[in-house]
Amino acid sequence: LRRCTHYLFIVVVAVNSTLLTINAGDYIFYTDWAWTSFVVFSISQTLMLTVGACYYLTFTGVPGTATYYALIMTVYTWIAKGAWFALGYPYDFIVTPVWLPSAMLLDLAYWATKKNKHSLILFGGVLVGMSLPLFNMVNLITVADPLETAFKYPRPTLPPYMTPIEPQVGKFYNSPVALGAGAGAVLACTFAALGCKLTTWTYRWMAA
Numbered sequence: 001l002r003r004c005t006h007y008l009f010i011v012v013v014a015v016n017s018t019l020l021t022i023n024a025g026d027y028i029f030y031t032d033w034a035w036t037s038f039v040v041f042s043i044s045q046t047l048m049l050t051v052g053a054c055y056y057l058t059f060t061g062v063p064g065t066a067t068y069y070a071l072i073m074t075v076y077t078w079i080a081k082g083a084w085f086a087l088g089y090p091y092d093f094i095v096t097p098v099w100l101p102s103a104m105l106l107d108l109a110y111w112a113t114k115k116n117k118h119s120l121i122l123f124g125g126v127l128v129g130m131s132l133p134l135f136n137m138v139n140l141i142t143v144a145d146p147l148e149t150a151f152k153y154p155r156p157t158l159p160p161y162m163t164p165i166e167p168q169v170g171k172f173y174n175s176p177v178a179l180g181a182g183a184g185a186v187l188a189c190t191f192a193a194l195g196c197k198l199t200t201w202t203y204r205w206m207a208a
Helices: 003-022 030-062 065-086 100-112 115-142 144-152 176-208
Strands: none
Touching: 003 065, 030 115, 030 176, 065 176, 100 115, 100 176, 115 176
C-alpha cells in the first residue's frame, strides 16, 4: 500500500509539474512579455522539479532517481505538447529537456555528501535554482521566431491591465537569467526541504 501511495504521489506531482511547465519556452504569444515570462516560468520549473525530485530521491534513497523524475517530466511534456500541436496549436514539438542536467546536479549533491538530506536541501537547491534558468535560455533560443509566428497567428488586443511595461535598460531585472537564477537559488532550497518533508509525511500517513 505504501508503494502504491508513493507511485500515486509521483504521478500527481509529475502531472502538476507538466501543467506548470507546459508553456516554458513557448514565448511566441508573449513577445512583449518575453523576459517576464522567462523569469516566471524558470522559477516555476525550478520549484516543481525540486519538490518532485527531492521527494523521489529521499523516498527511494537511491542517487539517480532525481534524474529519472526529470525524465518523467520531459516525456509527459512531450506527450502533452504533441497532443496540443496535433490539435493545431502552434507549439514547437521539440522541447529541450532542460530539467535533466539540473536534476543530475541534485543527484550529485545527494551522492557526493553520502545521502545527507540537509546537504541535498542546501547545495542541491542552490545548484538547481542557479542552473535551470541557464538551461531554459537554451530552450528559448530553440523556439520559432516570435515575430514570424505573431504574423501567422494574430492575437487579440491585450486588455488594459495586460499592457506591457517597457523594460528599464541597464537594470538588474533586464537580465532574466540572472533574476531567475537569483530568485530560484533562494526559493529552491525551501522547496527542496518541502520535497524531503513529503517523504516523512508519506511514511507517517501510511503508519497511521
